[in-house]
Amino acid sequence: MNGKVNTGSNGSSENKKNKDPVHLFSSWCKKCGICIAICPKKVLERGPEGYPYAARPEDCILCGMCDIHCPDYAITLRKKDKDKDKDEEAEHEEAK
Amino acid sequence: MKKRNDVLLQGNEACALGALAAGMRFYAGYPITPSTEIAELLSIELPKVGGIFIQMEDEIASIAAIIGASLAGAKSMTATSGPGFSLMQENLGFAAMAEVPCVVVNVMRGGPSTGMPTRASQGDVMQSRWGTHGDHPAIVLSPGSVLECYTLTVHAFNLSEKYRTPVIVLMDGIMGHMSENIKIPEKLEIINRPKPTVPPIWYRPYDDIPGGEIVPLVPFGEGYRYHVTGLVHDALGFPTLVPDEVNACLKKIIYKIKNNLHDIIRIEKYLLDDADICIVAYGSVARSAREAVNMARQEGIKAGMLRPITLWPFPRFNLEDIGRKVKVFVVPEMNYGQVYGEVLKACHKKVVRVTRVDGELITPDEIMKKIKEVTI
Amino acid sequence: MMRTSETVYKYLRPNKKFPHVWCPGCGIGIVMGALVRAIDKKGLSKDDIVLVSGIGCSGRMSTYLDFNTLHTTHGRALAFAAGIKLARPELTVIVVMGDGDATAIGGNHLIHACRRNIDITALIINNNIYGMTGGQYSPTTPMDKKASTAQYGNIEKPFDICKLVEACGASFVARGTTYRANMLDPLIEKAISRRGFSVVEAMAQCPVQYGRRNIQGGPVDMLQWYRDHAVPVAAFKEIPPGEAGERFPIGVMVDLDEPGYIDRYKEIIKKAGGEV
Numbered sequence: 001m002n003g004k005v006n007t008g009s010n011g012s013s014e015n016k017k018n019k020d021p022v023h024l025f026s027s028w029c030k031k032c033g034i035c036i037a038i039c040p041k042k043v044l045e046r047g048p049e050g051y052p053y054a055a056r057p058e059d060c061i062l063c064g065m066c067d068i069h070c071p072d073y074a075i076t077l078r079k080k081d082k083d084k085d086k087d088e089e090a091e092h093e094e095a096k
Numbered sequence: 097m098k099k100r101n102d103v104l105l106q107g108n109e110a111c112a113l114g115a116l117a118a119g120m121r122f123y124a125g126y127p128i129t130p131s132t133e134i135a136e137l138l139s140i141e142l143p144k145v146g147g148i149f150i151q152m153e154d155e156i157a158s159i160a161a162i163i164g165a166s167l168a169g170a171k172s173m174t175a176t177s178g179p180g181f182s183l184m185q186e187n188l189g190f191a192a193m194a195e196v197p198c199v200v201v202n203v204m205r206g207g208p209s210t211g212m213p214t215r216a217s218q219g220d221v222m223q224s225r226w227g228t229h230g231d232h233p234a235i236v237l238s239p240g241s242v243l244e245c246y247t248l249t250v251h252a253f254n255l256s257e258k259y260r261t262p263v264i265v266l267m268d269g270i271m272g273h274m275s276e277n278i279k280i281p282e283k284l285e286i287i288n289r290p291k292p293t294v295p296p297i298w299y300r301p302y303d304d305i306p307g308g309e310i311v312p313l314v315p316f317g318e319g320y321r322y323h324v325t326g327l328v329h330d331a332l333g334f335p336t337l338v339p340d341e342v343n344a345c346l347k348k349i350i351y352k353i354k355n356n357l358h359d360i361i362r363i364e365k366y367l368l369d370d371a372d373i374c375i376v377a378y379g380s381v382a383r384s385a386r387e388a389v390n391m392a393r394q395e396g397i398k399a400g401m402l403r404p405i406t407l408w409p410f411p412r413f414n415l416e417d418i419g420r421k422v423k424v425f426v427v428p429e430m431n432y433g434q435v436y437g438e439v440l441k442a443c444h445k446k447v448v449r450v451t452r453v454d455g456e457l458i459t460p461d462e463i464m465k466k467i468k469e470v471t472i
Numbered sequence: 473m474m475r476t477s478e479t480v481y482k483y484l485r486p487n488k489k490f491p492h493v494w495c496p497g498c499g500i501g502i503v504m505g506a507l508v509r510a511i512d513k514k515g516l517s518k519d520d521i522v523l524v525s526g527i528g529c530s531g532r533m534s535t536y537l538d539f540n541t542l543h544t545t546h547g548r549a550l551a552f553a554a555g556i557k558l559a560r561p562e563l564t565v566i567v568v569m570g571d572g573d574a575t576a577i578g579g580n581h582l583i584h585a586c587r588r589n590i591d592i593t594a595l596i597i598n599n600n601i602y603g604m605t606g607g608q609y610s611p612t613t614p615m616d617k618k619a620s621t622a623q624y625g626n627i628e629k630p631f632d633i634c635k636l637v638e639a640c641g642a643s644f645v646a647r648g649t650t651y652r653a654n655m656l657d658p659l660i661e662k663a664i665s666r667r668g669f670s671v672v673e674a675m676a677q678c679p680v681q682y683g684r685r686n687i688q689g690g691p692v693d694m695l696q697w698y699r700d701h702a703v704p705v706a707a708f709k710e711i712p713p714g715e716a717g718e719r720f721p722i723g724v725m726v727d728l729d730e731p732g733y734i735d736r737y738k739e740i741i742k743k744a745g746g747e748v
Binding site: 025027028029030031032033034036037038064067068069070071072073074075076 | 476477478480481484490491492494495496497498499500501502505650653654679690691692695696
């Protein structure tokens with residue numbers, strides 16, 4: 001990750017920046033629970049179907065522990081820059 | 097060794113030199129009597145031509161290493177005898193399944209088990225055909241002279257590269273240790289591995305091309321990344337359990353041999369045109385059989401000999417033809433009748449055998465005695 | 473921050489079905505991620521890598537990764553790999569084996585590959601059990617642990633793979649665990665960079681066949697067990713003899729950087745008067 005995003009210098013709020021930082025590719029996920037347990041900030045929780053989801057996205061420090069320990073390559077962290085663009089696009093859509 | 101065309105050579109040495117002439121550049125083996133001279137000579141000769149000689153920890157590793165080397169593009173070979181050949185069976189099946197060319201020389205000694213290391217036998221004929229598990233193809237060549245130890249080793253590499261399959265040179269202890277003066281052939285046909293004609297994205301290493309064309313095996317490291325496995329695989333080489341794909345995979349490895357019998361099978365006929373009695377003999381025993389035919393002819397008995405140079409696939413169609421003309425088949429061999437059974441299957445004529453398993457060569461007199469028995 | 477998943481996607485075969493065959497929580501996937509990161513970091517071309525695997529759970533790795541791949545017979549991966557490396561020394565040959573594959577049926581090939589110091593990287597994924605065949609005890613199953621063929625507890629002494637290969641002459645030996653997955657990639661990267669025979673033993677959890685039988689809990693509990701029992705080599709040396717218990721050392725054990733078999737064979741070719 002580049003440092004730009006983490007410093008928050010792009011003007012967006014802390015919350016929005018970390019909004020749903022975790023990407024889950026559920027069709028590859030086998031619900032083993034390693035990501036949930038390994039997260040040092042306890043961001044993840046098991047959802048009703050057993051899949052992990054970011055219950056406390058604002059706590060995510062983007063350390064990548066979930067990503068590196070996922071045996072199924074089913075979880076990764078969002079690329080912030082691209083996502084920011086996407087979010088802005090979404091906002092535009094809404095505004096229209 | 098000096099390059100001369102007329103040399104006194106042992107069968108084992110001729111085999112090693114034949115392999116070098118065929119372009120073999122990788123040998124892995126484990127010492128075992130009576131095949132060791134092949135390894136010893138190659139340990140001297142291979143480094144001279146930049147080739148690799150390695151003595152592995154056992155025969156299992158030896159055949160594994162030559163399959164690996166072949167996948168990396170080198171013509172490769174190993175040599176062994178009965179007990180080592182037993183150890184190689186698993187990976188021989190791998191080479192057949194994964195369609196990797198390689199040559200295995202088995203200088204047969206007395207068996208079963210450790211048997212008689214220093215005595216000859218022909219007891220591995222069936223093992224060379226059915227030694228590894230599952231239905232699989234087999235090409236097995238049986239030299240009958242020191243010169244043939246040379247030329248058939250070259251031929252073994254040619255067949256192996258052409259049909260992408262392991263080829264076995266089945267010598268016996270007498271053949272391996274017998275010395276003869278031979279003229280090393282100046283020019284022999286050498287078949288090298290063809291280059292792929294398609295770009296990597298189109299490459300299907302195990303494709304079943306209608307018409308039986310065999311897909312070239314591209315060495316690792318040339319940009320054609322593909323998967324090789326001993327599991328039943330699809331056209332791309334990946335494991336499959338889809339019945340149609342399984343059928344295609346297994347049929348293909350068998351039928352690439354079955355559909356090319358005319359090209360693969362070699363036989364020698366000796367005085368068979370007017371023969372009433374046909375001796376079927378191979379390897380060193382064929383030399384006694386030839387002499388027995390001469391003896392019989394002198395006594396006015398119309399005997400002839402068929403020598404299968406290709407033992408597997410067995411030349412049964414040739415035998416069927418001969419079976420229409422002759423009255424009796426005599427099969428002398430240094431086992432309890434392994435080829436005898438095949439002859440029996442191939443023709444509905446009287447078939448008798450002359451067997452010997454005590455490590456000694458069957459003599460012309462013994463064969464002659466049998467010929468006389470059946471003529472009466 | 474490392475993006476394992478995205479790096480791995482670059483090296484997965486596009487025509488293979490995912491998710492992969494390994495059970496939920498299996499450590500092999502984590503080790504495969506580390507291997508891919510190490511290769512990615514070294515910047516090796518996919519065409520120049522040969523991945524050889526044996527039989528068993530770990531053997532399936534060769535199917536998934538987009539290199540030149542060879543899935544061999546059980547235990548023989550190193551012997552196949554030796555042939556490939558010697559015939560084409562310019563290729564990077566990596567062998568992936570399980571503990572049973574490498575040290576039981578392939579034990580002879582392993583010790584001789586070490587002794588010859590053949591220029592290959594061996595990645596031994598040790599899950600202390602035969603997973604694919606249903607949880608039979610392997611040469612690395614600890615004493616008293618249960619397996620489907622050791623229902624009353626295992627009575628055989630386990631191998632210490634690192635000590636074994638060190639004694640046999642491997643020129644680079646290291647051990648890591650899936651708990652410290654990020655430590656695995658520098659170990660693998662170093663192993664690939666070294667001449668001679670390199671071994672990395674990756675301790676990987678098998679929650680289904682081993683953990684469940686030995687009441688170690690699920691994958692998470694097994695990772696935590698690694699956290700509590702894996703001790704860096706230097707700290708492990710400080711532990712008084714006999715007090716280590718179930719703890720084991722991790723990190724680089726041997727790093728000799730000696731000339732390997734290929735260098736020595738080139739000398740042979742010169743002596744014989746051949747051209748290298």
